[in-house]
Amino acid sequence: MTGMPRILIAGLMAGTILGSTAFAANVPAGTRLADDQTFTYSIIDEFTSVDPQLVEDVSGSDVIRDLFEGLFNQDAEGNLVPGVALSYEVNDTKDVYTFKLRPEAKWSNGDPVTANDFVYAWRRLVDPELGSPYSWFGELMSIENAGAIIAGEKPKEELGVRAIDDYTLEVKLSASLPYFPLMTTHASTFPVHRATVEKYGKEWTRPGNIVSNGAYVLTEHIPGERSVRERNPMYWDNENTVIEKVVALVINDENVALTRYFAGELDRTGIPTGQYPKLKAEYPDEAISAPRLCSYYYILNLGENGPDYLKDVRVRQALNLAVDREVITDKILQGGQIPAYTFTPAATAGFQVPDVPIASMSQAERDARAKALLSEAGLGDGLDVKLIYNTSEGHKKIAIAISQMWKTKLGANVELANQEWKTFLQTRGNGDYEVARAGWCGDYNEASTFLDLMNSKSGYNDSRYSNPKVDALLEQAKTADDPQPLYTEIEQIIAEDVPIIPIYHYAINMMLKPNLKGWPINNVEQNWYSKDFYKVAE
C-alpha cells in the first residue's frame, strides 16, 4: 500500500487526529482482480445537476464525489481522510481554520488545484446571482459574512475565506464550530475550475466541457438514461484507483432494477420496500441492510393553527407512548430499521442514545401509562386526530398501523389523509395540519444536524415547538468542547415535551454483487467513492 506515510504525517499535523488509513482502493495482497473493472448501478431518478454548488439530491452528490474532490473525504467508516487538504490547524477559539493543500492535486486538464479554486467555489456557493438551493449550507458552516452575502448586503468577495498562498486556505467563521472540517465532505464545498465555468457558463458540466479534480471525469451523460464517468489520469492518487469506469443507469422502477440486477446488468441496486427479508434468505451475501443517518417521525402541530388537544403535554405523551415501534420495524418494514424513542439516530458519530423512560418500558407499560395520561387530560373517552402523510405505499402502511394503535389503545378516532408530495409539503409548512409524517437525514455526521430542528427559530421546525431551555442548550453546544452531554439533555427534554413522535431510524437496503469490494457499509452517511472499490475475479 502506498500513501501510508502521507496520511500519518497528515494525522500528526492536523488539529484533530484523522483516524484511518483507507483512502484508496484497499486491495489485499494476492487478490485476483476481475478483468472488467466497470461498476454499474441504478438510480431511481435523473440527478438534478453535477455542478457541486447546485446539486441538491443524493444521487447527484454521489456522482459529484467521484468527479470532484473537496478538502476531506470519508473512509469506509465515515471518518475524515485527506482529500485535497493534507491537514488543518485551528485556533483556540475554533473560529479560524487553516487548511494545507496537497501540491500534487491536479484538475483533469492538468492545471494545479489551488486554494483559489476553493475560494472561487465557496464564493460561488453563496453568490445570490447563482441562486444555489444549497447556499444556506455556507451559512450553516458559519463562514464569516455568508448570511449577509446571501441577503445581498455584502459583495461575495467579503466571504471569510482566502488563499494565503496557492496551497494554504484560511477560513474565518462567525462563530466557533468544532465540527467544521466534517462539513467539508459535503458536495457543495467542492472546488470548481474557474476558467471552465466562465468559458462555458451553464453548459460547463457537459461531457467534453467539464474539468474536474476527482478520481473520475464525466465522459457521457444522456439525462434520463445513463451517465458514464471514466478514470481521470490526472488525479493525484490515480495509481491506486482500480475501478476504470462507473455507469449510473436511470431505472425508475425498483422492481425492474432488481430484475436487471439478477440478469447481471447491475452491480448495485436498491431493494423495494418489504422485500428485504425474502432476498436476505435467498441471497445472504448480496442483500445488505445498514443503518443510515435518517429518522422517521410524526410531527405534532403545537403552533397557533394546531388543535387544542395537542397543547396538552399529557395528550402528546399518550400518543407517543401508544405507538408500538417494534410492530412497525419488525412486521411492516422488515429491513433492519431501528425503533426510535429519541430523535437523533444512534449511528450518529459520538452520539450516545440517551436514557429516556419510554425506551426502557415494555409496550404494555407504555400502553397503560398512555391510557392513564389521556384520562388525566380528560380525553379518556374520545379524541379525534387528523393525520396527514405524503402519498406512498410505505407511509400508508405505517399510518394505518399507528392509527389502529391509537384507536385500540386510546380510543382515538384517527382520520387519515394522503397528499401528493409538494401539496403535502405546502400543507405541513403552512401549519395546516394536526399530525404529519416527516423524515430527516443528517447533512453531516453530528447530532446538531438533527437537534437544530428543535430550535424555535429553525425554518425546519414544522411543529412550531418552542422551549427556551432547548434553544439555550443548542446555542451552548455550538461552542462546547464536548457537546454530547448537552445533546443528551436536549433529547431528554424533547422526550418529555413530545413535539415529535420518533418512530424509527432508517436503514439502507440494497443488493450488492459479492465480487464488488470496498463498499462503505459502516459509513452511516453512505458517502461512497468509486475510487475505493475494486472487483475481484469470480
Added chain:
Amino acid sequence: MVAVPTLLILIVISFFLMQLAPGGPFTSERPLPPQVLANIEAKYGLDRPLWQQLLIYLEGIVLEFDFGPSYQYKDRTVNDIIAQGFPITLKYGSISFVVAVVVGVSLGVLAAVRHNGPLDYAATGTTFLAQSLPNFVMAPVLIIVFTWWLGWLPGGGWHGGQWQYLVMPVIALSTSYFASIARITRSSMLEVLNSNFIRTARAKGLPERTIIWRHAMKPAMMPVVSYLGPAFVGLITGSVVIDRYFGTGGIGNSYVNSALNRDYSVMLGITILYGGLTIIFNLVVDVIYAWLDPKIRY
C-alpha cells in the same frame, strides 16, 4: 391558421392552471431559508407578477424560440430536455406505430375475410388478449422473460436506439394499439364487404383478391385513419410507461416528472409540443381523408 390561436390559448390556460397546484418548484422537505428562496426566484424571474412572467415567456418563445430554463435540472434548459428526449420518443413511437398499423390492419382484414372461420377466431382472440394487457403489466414481464430468464435482450437503456434496445419498448407500446386497429379494421371491413358495390363486384366475377385490395380496402380504412391521428399522439404522449420501465430517456417521463416537481417551464414546453403535435396530426388525418374519400372536400 387556426393553429396559432389554439396554441396560444393552450399556453395561457396551462400557464395559469399549473400555478394552481399547491407548492412550487423549490418546495422541498427542507424548506429553503426565505433569503435563499428569494434569490432563486429572482434568478428565474418568478418574483414578478404572473402576467409579466407569461409575457416574458411568450416573448422568449416568439423571438428566440427559447422555452426557458428547467428549475429542476439546473444545468439544462427546456430546449435541451426536448431536443434530447423527443427524438428518442419519436423513434420508438414511430416504429411502434408502423408495427401497430401493419399488424393491426393485417389481422383485421384477415379476420374479416375469413369471417367466422378458425382464422377469424384466432385473430380476434389475439387482439382481445392484446387489448387486455396494459403495457405497465407487460413491460416488467418482458424484462423478466427476455432479460433475466433468456438473456436475449438488454433490460433497458437506449444506446442511440440500436435494435436490441428497441424490441421490448416497441412490443410493449404497440400491443394495445394493434389490437384496437385490428378490431376497427375487422368491423369496418365486414361492413364494406357486405355493401352493395362489393356485391356488384362479386357479381361481375372479379377475383376475391382484387375485390379486397382494389375496392374494399380504401373505404374500409376510413374509420381506421380517423383513429390513427389521435393514436399517434397517444403513442408519443403515453410513452411515460416505456420510459419508466425501459429507461429509454424519452420525453414521456420528463413530462410526468415535471408535473410532480412543479418544473413549470418543462411542463409548459412539453404541453406546447404535444399540443402542436395534436394539431399537426389532425391536419394530416384530414388530408388523408380527402384522399381516401373523394366525397370529402374542404
